Amino acid sequence: MAAPLEGIRIVEMGQLIAIPSAMKMLADMGAQVIRLESCQRLESYRTDSLYQNDVEGEFWNRGANFYEQNRNKLGITLDLSHPAGLSLLRELVSISDVFTENFTPRVIKNFQLEYEDLRGLKPDIIMVSSTGYGFTGPWANFGATGPATEGASGLAYITGYRDGPPMMSEIPYTDYTGAEHTVFAVMAALIHRQQTGQGQFIDVSQTETATATVPEALLDFAVNGRTAPRIGNEDPQMAPHGCYPCLGDDRLGDDRWIAIAVSSDQEWTSLCQVLNRSEWMRDTRFLSAEERMRHRSELDRLIAQATAAWQNHPLMHALQEASVPAGAVLDAQELLFDPHLRQRGFYELVAHHPSTGMPALPYAGRPWKFSATPAVPGKAAPIIGEHNRTVLAELLGHSEADLAHWEAEGVIGYAPANPTGTRRPSLDEQVRQGRLQRYETDFREQVSRAFGEGNVS
Numbered sequence: 188m189a190a191p192l193e194g195i196r197i198v199e200m201g202q203l204i205a206i207p208s209a210m211k212m213l214a215d216m217g218a219q220v221i222r223l224e225s226c227q228r229l230e231s232y233r234t235d236s237l238y239q240n241d242v243e244g245e246f247w248n249r250g251a252n253f254y255e256q257n258r259n260k261l262g263i264t265l266d267l268s269h270p271a272g273l274s275l276l277r278e279l280v281s282i283s284d285v286f287t288e289n290f291t292p293r294v295i296k297n298f299q300l301e302y303e304d305l306r307g308l309k310p311d312i313i314m315v316s317s318t319g320y321g322f323t324g325p326w327a328n329f330g331a332t333g334p335a336t337e338g339a340s341g342l343a344y345i346t347g348y349r350d351g352p353p354m355m356s357e358i359p360y361t362d363y364t365g366a367e368h369t370v371f372a373v374m375a376a377l378i379h380r381q382q383t384g385q386g387q388f389i390d391v392s393q394t395e396t397a398t399a400t401v402p403e404a405l406l407d408f409a410v411n412g413r414t415a416p417r418i419g420n421e422d423p424q425m426a427p428h429g430c431y432p433c434l435g436d437d438r439l440g441d442d443r444w445i446a447i448a449v450s451s452d453q454e455w456t457s458l459c460q461v462l463n464r465s466e467w468m469r470d471t472r473f474l475s476a477e478e479r480m481r482h483r484s485e486l487d488r489l490i491a492q493a494t495a496a497w498q499n500h501p502l503m504h505a506l507q508e509a510s511v512p513a514g515a516v517l518d519a520q521e522l523l524f525d526p527h528l529r530q531r532g533f534y535e536l537v538a539h540h541p542s543t544g545m546p547a548l549p550y551a552g553r554p555w556k557f558s559a560t561p562a563v564p565g566k567a568a569p570i571i572g573e574h575n576r577t578v579l580a581e582l583l584g585h586s587e588a589d590l591a592h593w594e595a596e597g598v599i600g601y602a603p604a605n606p607t608g609t610r611r612p613s614l615d616e617q618v619r620q621g622r623l624q625r626y627e628t629d630f631r632e633q634v635s636r637a638f639g640e641g642n643v644s
Contacts, residue, residue: 204333284377427486445502449511452475
């Protein structure tokens with residue numbers, strides 16, 4: 188059965204997350220995504236978070252973050268500073284449907300890869316430029332990273348604990364909002380082209396995609412002139428509402444949590460009963476929703492003392508049975524082995540290129556399922572230059588002699604020109620520095636038991 192986007196060809200000139208993550212989702216739906224890399228300027232995700240922290244051999248083909256963002260893609264190397272490399276890219280664009288990139292406008296203009304340039308190669312081409320602040324405007328050529336765009340979006344200002352400073356999310360949030368908006372925009376442009384025969388230029392501002400997620404703050408100021416305070420895990424209309432500590436075990440310490448949200452007097456009564464705190468129902472500070480909001484700090488402190496005697500999963504089940512909204516806060520280990528996600532087939536065991544020495548590993552799959560047109564089977568991200576021959580010889584029709592000449596000239600390649608891997612400190616040192624909460628010594632055995640004996644070594 189054909190995947191939804193089978194027959195669509197996309198050229199990806201991206202790095203890190205915003206464009207690679209978006210194109211990963213389109214590749215999942217069957218699009219042929221051809222990813223460009225440079226041996227002269229290596230993608231930083233190829234050199235960090237290496238499998239087993241091993242910087243020996245071809246370490247650039249063992250980067251965990253690179254594998255996460257680039258499944259189901261073809262990978263080629265081209266040196267665009269060489270005329271032959273740029274010519275091959277233009278040739279590839281001429282037989283493609285979509286060209287995507289997330290460099291600054293200055294870079295694209297220098298390479299003469301703007302939309303008007305590409306229209307001369309393929310009149311109905313769809314081009315996506317995903318930048319930190321947009322392709323036009325005073326900030327257009329500013330370099331952008333997740334923390335900078337998150338700050339500029341307004342998201343960071345409203346994130347944080349009461350009476351504390353703004354806080355960044357652990358992940359570059361704007362990269363992922365940018366990716367999801369890009370998928371929507373590309374799909375809409377493909378439908379428009381199908382109806383009219385016309386391509387178009389899609390200008391994605393990663394900052395603006397995150398600003399679109401905080402409309403309450405914008406409207407509150409526009410309508411009421413107010414700037415709301417940061418409130419952490421609180422809710423402006425519910426109390427109690429937050430994350431509360433739970434009982435750990437000898438291995439995990441006490442870093443186990445439960446999220447609880449109480450929106451009515453009935454839920455409040457049920458919470459008191461489950462926690463065996465009937466006296467709270469008679470406490471004048473907590474008799475009504477208004478009083479609970481007024482005394483939420485004392486209430487949070489009391490609830491935290493009570494939940495600390497429970498393990499989070501049993502408490503979650505007890506509260507849910509009593510119709511109190513509650514959920515265990517899952518860490519990476521719990522997510523990977525969660526029975527609900529396992530039953531839905533969310534994790535996908537993916538084999539890697541034999542040269543990497545990496546076993547098949549479970550990856551997070553797609554958060555959507557199509558009943559009639561399923562996603563394509565998972566395929567690992569390409570090792571560097573893996574599909575040079577597939578794309579340049581089989582797709583574009585160039586000879587083996589051409590490929591050999593380009594390799595000798597450094598136009599294409601199969602290894603970085605100046606490889607330097609990032610070796611992380613020991614696991615114990617990372618725990619001491621606070622970069623890790625904990626680590627498992629038998630994780631391979633745990634993963635092997637969960638996802639199939641012999642698949643993980």
